[in-house]
Amino acid sequence: MIKELFASFAVVALFVAIWALSQEWIRSWPRTLRMYGAGLYMGVAAVVSMIMSVPFASGIIFDLRNVVLGLAGLFAGPVAAVLAAGIAAAYRLSLGGAGIFAGHFSIFIGCLSGILAFYLRSKLSSWRWSLGVFCSMQAMLPMVALLALPAEVRAKAIDDALLPLVVLNLAASSLAAIGIEVSRRRGWLSHLLKSAIKQAPDYFYIKDRNSRVVLANAHVASIAGAPSVESLIGKTDFDFSDAERAKKLFDQEQEIMRTNTAVIDEEEAIALDGKDIRTFVTTKTPIRNADGSVSGLVGVTKDLTERLALERRLRETQNELDVVLTGMSDGLARFDAKNTLVFSNGKYQNLFPLTGSIRQPGAKLETILDAVIRTREQLYTADASAWKNEILKRTRLGGEEQVQMSDGRWLRIRTQPLDDGGAVVIVSDVTALKRSEMELMGVAEQFKVLASTDPLTGLRNRRDFDQSLEELFGRDGKARAGVGLLMVDIDHFKAYNDLYGHPAGDACIRMVAECIANACGRATDVAARYGGEEFGIVLPGTDMDGSMAVASEILSAVTSLAIPHKGSPHGLVSVSIGVASIGGQEMGDSQTLLRHADKALYAAKEAGRSQIKAAA
Numbered sequence: 001m002i003k004e005l006f007a008s009f010a011v012v013a014l015f016v017a018i019w020a021l022s023q024e025w026i027r028s029w030p031r032t033l034r035m036y037g038a039g040l041y042m043g044v045a046a047v048v049s050m051i052m053s054v055p056f057a058s059g060i061i062f063d064l065r066n067v068v069l070g071l072a073g074l075f076a077g078p079v080a081a082v083l084a085a086g087i088a089a090a091y092r093l094s095l096g097g098a099g100i101f102a103g104h105f106s107i108f109i110g111c112l113s114g115i116l117a118f119y120l121r122s123k124l125s126s127w128r129w130s131l132g133v134f135c136s137m138q139a140m141l142p143m144v145a146l147l148a149l150p151a152e153v154r155a156k157a158i159d160d161a162l163l164p165l166v167v168l169n170l171a172a173s174s175l176a177a178i179g180i181e182v183s184r185r186r187g188w189l190s191h192l193l194k195s196a197i198k199q200a201p202d203y204f205y206i207k208d209r210n211s212r213v214v215l216a217n218a219h220v221a222s223i224a225g226a227p228s229v230e231s232l233i234g235k236t237d238f239d240f241s242d243a244e245r246a247k248k249l250f251d252q253e254q255e256i257m258r259t260n261t262a263v264i265d266e267e268e269a270i271a272l273d274g275k276d277i278r279t280f281v282t283t284k285t286p287i288r289n290a291d292g293s294v295s296g297l298v299g300v301t302k303d304l305t306e307r308l309a310l311e312r313r314l315r316e317t318q319n320e321l322d323v324v325l326t327g328m329s330d331g332l333a334r335f336d337a338k339n340t341l342v343f344s345n346g347k348y349q350n351l352f353p354l355t356g357s358i359r360q361p362g363a364k365l366e367t368i369l370d371a372v373i374r375t376r377e378q379l380y381t382a383d384a385s386a387w388k389n390e391i392l393k394r395t396r397l398g399g400e401e402q403v404q405m406s407d408g409r410w411l412r413i414r415t416q417p418l419d420d421g422g423a424v425v426i427v428s429d430v431t432a433l434k435r436s437e438m439e440l441m442g443v444a445e446q447f448k449v450l451a452s453t454d455p456l457t458g459l460r461n462r463r464d465f466d467q468s469l470e471e472l473f474g475r476d477g478k479a480r481a482g483v484g485l486l487m488v489d490i491d492h493f494k495a496y497n498d499l500y501g502h503p504a505g506d507a508c509i510r511m512v513a514e515c516i517a518n519a520c521g522r523a524t525d526v527a528a529r530y531g532g533e534e535f536g537i538v539l540p541g542t543d544m545d546g547s548m549a550v551a552s553e554i555l556s557a558v559t560s561l562a563i564p565h566k567g568s569p570h571g572l573v574s575v576s577i578g579v580a581s582i583g584g585q586e587m588g589d590s591q592t593l594l595r596h597a598d599k600a601l602y603a604a605k606e607a608g609r610s611q612i613k614a615a616a
Contacts, residue, residue: 007052008063009168015045015068016176020183027188036083038076042068043087046107050091057153059097062161066110066141067172073114074121074134075180081118085111102148109144113137131177138173142166198229203280203301206287211236211253214296257286257294267304278305317436330428337421339365339395351411351427352377365392379404395423402430410434454529456506457513465528465536469590472540484539484547484581485593487601488516488554491574491609493533495567508563508573509533515557519550536597544581544614551577551612559610574610576601581615 019026019041026034046065053063065088073081085107092103113134121130142165146157198217205216213220213232221229224240237246256263262285271277284299331348335341341363349356354377358368369388372378380387380403400414412430417423452464460468472483490496490512497505509529516535520527526538537554539547555577563573578601582593596615604613 008049008054008065009172011045011049011052012064012067012172012176015041015048016071016179020180023180023183023186023188027190035076035080038072039080039083040087041084042072042076042080043084046084046088047091050088050095056157056161057098059095060099060149060153060157061095061097061103062165064168064172065092066106066113066145067138067169067176069107069110070114070117070134070138070173071176071180073111074117074130074177075114075184077118078115081111081114098150098153102145105148106141106145109137109141113141127181131174131181134177135170135174139166139170142169203303204299205232206296206298207253208296209257209294211250220301253284253297256284256297260286260288260292260294262286278303279308280304314440330426333359333425333427335365335395335422335425339392339422341365341368342422348427351429353407365395376406379406398423402434454513457510457529459513459517459535460526460528462528462530462536465526465530465538466590468526468528469536469538469594472538473590481541482543482581482583483593484537484542484544484550484579485597486535486537486539486547486551486554487530487578487594487597488512488535488537488551489576489601489605490533491570491576491605492565492568496565496573499565499567511561511563512558512573512575515561516554519553519557539581542581543583544579547579547581548612548614551579555610555612569608570610576604576609577612578602578604579612579614 045068049063049065053061056062069084072084088107117130117134149157200217203219205220206214208214212234216232221232226232237249264283266282268280280301281304282301284297286294287296289295331351333344333348341361349359354375355371358371373384394415398415398417402412409431412428414426415423454461516527524540528536530536558575565573578597580593580596600613600615604611
């Protein structure tokens with residue numbers, strides 16, 4: 001019997017192999033299509049398995065249909081399992097015979113095994129447990145199904161077919177499930193890698209040994225003038241660049257792969273459209289096989305035009321400051337060993353308008369300092385007596401300081417002790433330099449703000465959101481204080497974009513973002529655009545009740561906007577909100593809290609959208 005069942009086993013193996021090898025392609029399908037496609041595919045597999053079945057008695061056949069039906073449920077869910085079971089049941093009904101009841105019972109149990117394993121995996125997030133339950137049910141299925149056979153053939157079927165069916169069911173279900181799971185994970189990783197490459201902010205591409213494009217993102221297609229990323233595949237630079245530049249790139253890439261040596265940060269100026277000259281920095285690295293041979297190269301090109309221009313402007317500003325400092329007439333004064341002013345130039349007196357008349361040869365340094373204290377010409381933070389003693393000490397030890405004058409100017413005072421006693425004091429007006437430093441600090445602060453802000457909404461960006469959330473948890477895994485987290489998603493936003501256009505979509509996102517910003521009134525609240533039409537809100541020191549209150553305010557505010565949306569069942573733009581919270585000193589981490597909020601958001605969508613769901 002076991003030999004005869006190998007034909008059905010081969011059918012299962014063939015269909016499973018095709019499904020496993022197609023996982024990367026299937027990953028690109030919409031979720032609903034994947035679900036129905038799996039059900040239809042496994043239904044056909046069950047039918048073919050029955051076609052290749054082993055006849056046991058009149059109207060009674062043995063095969064492995066229940067394995068593929070269970071796989072449909074395990075990997076594609078209940079809908080796929082029921083669809084596949086319906087197809088198999090219809091075909092078995094058409095065959096008729098004495099075993100029709102047992103056949104349908106077997107189909108039902110096979111379908112049920114996959115559905116139970118699917119829900120077990122969803123609830124426990126455990127692949128091993130769900131696999132164990134699935135394979136165990138598949139192994140026990142023949143025992144139950146044979147009991148449903150007519151009494152006159154039941155005993156013989158148990159003696160002849162039970163053991164082969166149990167062995168092959170167990171082998172087929174375990175091998176197929178493990179194979180599909182491995183392929184699914186590989187497909188997911190491949191899909192994730194390709195998605196990351198396509199969405200990378202830089203120009204990312206992979207080429208084969210002949211410099212043909214294997215993978216690239218939209219930025220590469222744009223600069224190459226290609227209509228799409230797909231149109232780049234299999235092409236070389238000769239298809240998109242002039243012959244001279246294409247040959248230069250080809251020769252360089254072949255040299256990289258021939259010598260197995262990377263090119264790091266190569267700078268190149270390119271005139272786009274023959275006018276706009278932009279500066280690119282490229283790194284190309286050979287891709288090595290396990291045996292060390294080169295199979296291609298990976299390249300990353302960055303557009304550093306603005307950054308390099310800023311660096312040039314900063315260098316020019318610094319050079320100008322150096323010229324000013326070098327060419328200016330500094331104030332110069334010499335004091336002897338008794339701190340008596342021996343010599344000074346006119347600039348020295350001019351730099352101190354309130355005490356300039358006192359700063360004349362023969363004046364004591366102590367007298368000059370007393371005049372500064374009396375007129376409050378210079379700002380200082382220490383006690384007047386302590387400040388005066390510090391200046392007198394500096395004539396012996398030397399030093400340099402920048403001081404602020406009462407009129408707002410900044411002076412740099414350098415004191416250089418002399419070997420025979422006394423000191424030389426050089427005073428420079430560094431007001432311009434000080435202001436430039438403050439301006440540069442302001443520019444740096446602006447860049448810091450821009451780096452943490454979403455340009456469309458003015459909210460925080462994803463990077464700042466992640467950092468803010470992470471900072472609320474200590475190294476011991478405990479929240480420093482209660483933390484509330486809201487995940488907000490605009491319902492049916494793709495349909496809104498399709499109906500009203502992207503400008504209207506951007507306006508919609510901005511209006512929703514404004515509602516969110518208004519609801520987050522505390523300075524410690526972090527409202528961010530998490531990605532696309534999704535937002536994240538971190539509420540430090542907030543429990544579940546407080547978080548739900550903020551969520552309700554957001555939901556109400558968005559509803560009050562009354563933005564028409566013909567593509568939504570509600571007729572208006574609405575949002576779904578998932579809420580999670582963790583109390584102070586509770587164990588956890590930011591990613592766990594984020595997963596809980598995300599699950600709550602998913603639950604809100606599943607429940608019909610335009611509502612709030614709290615994490616369980």
